[in-house]
Amino acid sequence: MLIASAVIGISAGSSGVSFKTVINAMISAEIHDPVLEDIIWRIRLPRVLAAALVGAALSLSGLIFQALLRNPLAEPYILGISGGSAIGAILGILLGLPHFPGVSLTSFLGSMMTLGLLLIMSTGKTILRKDSLLLSGVMVNAFCSAIIMFLVSITQDVRLHNIIFWLMGDLSLAGLTQVKIMALVIIPCFVLFFFLSHTMNLILLGKETALSLGVNVKVLTVILLVATSLMVSITVSQCGLLGFVGLVIPHLLRFVIGPDHRVLVPASMLGGGAYMILCDLLARILPRQGEMPVGVITALIGAPLFIFLLKKAAR
Amino acid sequence: MKSAISVENLSFAYEKKPVLKNISFSIYTGDFFIIIGPNGSGKTTLMKILAGTLKPQSGQLDIFGSAIQTFNRKSLARTIALVPQMVPLEFPFNVLEFVLMGRYPHLGLFGWEQSKDFEVAEQAMEFTDLKHLARRKMNQLSGGERQRVLISRSICQQSQIILLDEPTASLDLAYQVQVMDLMEKLKEETGTTVIMVSHDVNLAALYGTKLMLLKDGQIVKQGQPEDVLTFQNLELAYGCKLLVDESPLGNSPRVTLVPKKFLAQSKDYLE
DSSP states (O other), X not given: OHHHHHHHHHXXXXXXHHHHHHHHHHHHHHHXXXXXXXXXXXXXXXXXXXXXXXXXXXXXXXXXXXXXXXXXTOOTTTTTHHHHHHHHHHHHHHTTOOIIIIIHHHHHHHHHHHHHHHHHHHHSSSOOOHHHHHHHHHHHHHHHHHHHHHHHHHOOOTHHHHHHHHHTOOOTTOOHHHHHHHHHHXXXXXXXXXXXXXXXXXXXXXXXXXXXXTOOHHHHHHHHHHHHHHHHHHHHHHXXXXXXXHHHHHHHHXXXXXXXXXXXXXXXXXXXXXXXXXXXXXXXXXXXXXXXXXHHHHHHHHHHHHHHHHHHHHO | OOEEEXXXXXXXXXXXXXXXXXXXXXXXXXXXXXXXXXXXXXXXXXXXHHHTSXXXXXEEEEETTEEGGGSOHHHHHHHEEEEOSOOOOSSOOBHHHHHHGGGGGGOOTTOOOOHHHHHHHHHHHHHTTOGGGTTSBGGGSOHHHHHHHHHHHHHHTTOSEEEEESTTXXXXXXXXXXXXXXXXXXXXXXXXXXXXXXSOHHHHHHHOSEEEEEETTEEEEEESHHHHOOHHHHHHHHOSOEEEEXXXXXXXXXXXXXXXXXXXXXXXXXX
16 A cells, blocks of 8 residues: 555656646747747647657666566667667668658567567577676677668768767657657557566566466567567657666666556656656757757766666676 | 375476486375485476476376366466575565565456455465564565565465475575474465475475485385485485484484595494
């Protein structure tokens, strides 16, 4: 009961924050001109909605990878899965496919391929330790970056600048159609994860124990991995690489409300959404001119935290 | 007595390396059944097969008269609970949360516990004397307390059979007796069938109602402790000289290791 009430408090608080920022953004724009109201509803609102969806999706995917791989430092960006889906997305763009479903599909294939590569590398016959999973993730990530750079350098396209900007994580292009597409994919995943949240607790206890408690580990793992990759690839193909969100939010929430996934899943959704809206707000107001990609902000916050957590885990 | 587990001609191999070779035995309800044997004899593999986490390549395994294949994961979990050797501690649940996970096979679609589940968990923690630690995090407990939490979870699972994988390994002597006493009490009070894999032949002798001695995936001997723990059987299984006499507590054999310097002296003893 204590845990449940704590959750309600926190989720209400975090959604309150996001609500407030929405209002603030609206009010500040309204002061200038009533004509700008159109801009708010056509540009600002979709952008905030996109940020909330992306943030929720990424923070949830971090939470799920951490549970499945039993590694508190796992996260789609760190594991290289975001990178893989970025390669897929760039290939899709270069092939001239339509943004949806063409690029989203190649992006999904890219993320599944890196995921497969990662699993082969880390679960082969040699018993690798947990750090080596992260290490292979970092290597996959480096390899993906190299391929991305290669792809970028062989195109002499006007699209080049767009690709680079998009790569660094960008919400500025988000329109209502993008939001609809993302919601279409991401929201069913949310529902699925909500139903599976208790089994994630059991998976944390190890495969053997989960099996003996009645969890069909194989089926569950496949469902979770595919759904998570799908979610990651749709956000990458729409909004580029946004790192460390899946690390920051689940850790923060685990610290505050404990490790129970039945609470963490909805809390990560709300918290991740609020966090991304704030990051996007910073990305908009910090630079004097124009704006910076929101991926810069998430990395600036997330990377130091990752190092801090790594040090803590080593102790 | 009713048969709880019956195994017939069971074989298992990892890749091409055979681990269990054509084993047959029965465990009856209310037994305190302890599987002993040297490292690599197939004890742990056998335990995993009984728990349903490994599938044997051939042979028949019946649980309360029905083949294990007829159970689904959840119904199997309601019948057999497993107490593993290790708990991962990266994600620190508290004791109550951990014990409650034993309720999973009894929960509905959404996976939320009802008040009845909390009652069962509370009773389980009372039984193992853990109630005062309910809010403590798992990584703040001693080895003995952690073992008791694992046992509570298996009690909370309310299955008729509990499997334990070397529960006393790496525990201090006081905790070893505590854990074994706990399992004996559970068996006496609830009629739960307890099956354990153990390294410790003396603990096995003191608590087991039936023992099974394994070597190289085959049964050397099974039955009453005094029939299994003879120096001939033990020497065959472990490949070293051992001394067997009666425990000063009476009614059970006592196994003593024989250092090399005593071998010459004890020769007449063994013969």
